[in-house]
Amino acid sequence: MADRWADSHRKDAWRKMAKNSGYRARSAFKLIQIQKKFNLIREGDYVLDVGSHPGGWSQVSVEFAGDGGHVVGVDLEPCEPVEGCVFIVGDITDLDTQKRTIEAFSDSMINAIVSDISPNLTGNWSRDQIISLQLVASVFDFSLPLLCPGGNFVTKIFQGEGIEKLIQLVKPRFSTVKRFSPEASRNSSSEVYLVCKNHVPWKNSGISILSELNKIYTSEDDEDEDTEKSAIGFRLHKAK
Numbered sequence: 001m002a003d004r005w006a007d008s009h010r011k012d013a014w015r016k017m018a019k020n021s022g023y024r025a026r027s028a029f030k031l032i033q034i035q036k037k038f039n040l041i042r043e044g045d046y047v048l049d050v051g052s053h054p055g056g057w058s059q060v061s062v063e064f065a066g067d068g069g070h071v072v073g074v075d076l077e078p079c080e081p082v083e084g085c086v087f088i089v090g091d092i093t094d095l096d097t098q099k100r101t102i103e104a105f106s107d108s109m110i111n112a113i114v115s116d117i118s119p120n121l122t123g124n125w126s127r128d129q130i131i132s133l134q135l136v137a138s139v140f141d142f143s144l145p146l147l148c149p150g151g152n153f154v155t156k157i158f159q160g161e162g163i164e165k166l167i168q169l170v171k172p173r174f175s176t177v178k179r180f181s182p183e184a185s186r187n188s189s190s191e192v193y194l195v196c197k198n199h200v201p202w203k204n205s206g207i208s209i210l211s212e213l214n215k216i217y218t219s220e221d222d223e224d225e226d227t228e229k230s231a232i233g234f235r236l237h238k239a240k
């Protein structure tokens with residue numbers, strides 16, 4: 001009870017700070033803290049903000065990319081305009097949205113991808129965690145071919161089954177991959193950010209991260225004694 005009170009008090013404090021600084025969401029401070037530690041966005045960068053609504057990360061990305069930069073935000077929900085940012089409304093896993101996203105960069109490569117994407121949470125923890133991980137894997141599959149050599153990537157992930165596999169799949173494509181928990185999100189949930197620096201596109205580029213990740217899940221038809229039921233009908237392989 002005391003923990004929950006402290007947690008909500010902390011969130012309120014960040015919310016108040018966001019309001020006073022003109023940011024639309026307290027999540028803006030998470031990206032600021034990630035940027036301070038890892039310097040993912042540089043002046044003049046082309047930045048893709050995935051899951052951008054209401055626009056806090058887009059505001060921060062525009063600030064760091066500066067006048068010579070270009071920021072494109074994609075979300076299922078429309079965002080109020082942010083000067084220096086182009087917003088696309090659509091599902092990032094949908095082909096038409098992906099086409100519009102590529103066009104918004106005029107076919108130029110992207111320097112930094114920042115993703116705070118999070119599915120609608122149902123409250124069913126294992127279900128939410130798996131869906132979120134699959135969504136993140138889809139974002140990697142779509143956007144990695146657009147990321148320039150040396151480019152950076154950060155994404156929100158929820159701790160749980162499959163994380164180690166995802167990290168193992170992503171690691172060969174960057175010089176460094178680290179988990180980071182910014183102070184603005186600490187204690188709020190099991191969310192953590194995966195910070196990937198210096199893209200090396202020539203490694204493992206043909207492999208789908210989502211397909212590889214899905215190999216740890218199996219359908220109910222494949223049921224055997226080494227599997228354990230998950231919340232959404234498919235089963236998780238037990239680690240051997």
Ligand SMILES: C[S@@+](CC[C@H](N)C(=O)[O-])C[C@H]1O[C@@H](n2cnc3c(N)ncnc32)[C@H](O)[C@@H]1O
Binds near residue numbers: 075
């Ligand atoms: C935590 S919010 C992002 C907050 C944002 N970073 C900010 O600072 O304002 C997560 C967002 O992911 C979006 N989202 C979830 N699934 C998506 C999908 N398939 N395609 C695009 N956006 C998606 C949700 O609509 C939601 O707005």
